[in-house]
Amino acid sequence: MVKQGPDQFLAELIRSEDTKSVLVLSSGNLQSLIEKLEDSLERLMVIPTGDVNLHETFDMCIVLEDIEVSKTELGLIKNSVAQKILVIRESVDDT
Numbered sequence: 001m002v003k004q005g006p007d008q009f010l011a012e013l014i015r016s017e018d019t020k021s022v023l024v025l026s027s028g029n030l031q032s033l034i035e036k037l038e039d040s041l042e043r044l045m046v047i048p049t050g051d052v053n054l055h056e057t058f059d060m061c062i063v064l065e066d067i068e069v070s071k072t073e074l075g076l077i078k079n080s081v082a083q084k085i086l087v088i089r090e091s092v093d094d095t
Helices: 006-016 033-035 071-080
Strands: 023-026 044-045 056-064 083-086
Touching: 006 033, 033 044, 071 083
Parallel strands: 023 044, 023 056, 056 083
Antiparallel strands: none
16 A cells, blocks of 8 residues: 555545535645645635634535644534534554
């Protein structure tokens, strides 16, 4: 099995879901991911905080490991922003 980087994994996942709009919650540099997706998406928004107060919806919301969100915030995102939510967290046990 070929090991792939996180940007490639996310890009392939987004394409496989036939996603046209994505909200990413991250304060990190996402230039590589954005470049991989620029031809696949109609809309991509990056917000550097978990405090999502938007009046628009997305096909998918991705919460990267540098953003802390509570279960309540995830519920609000699911109910008002995106039905599909992917939360990326670093594994506690990498063995």
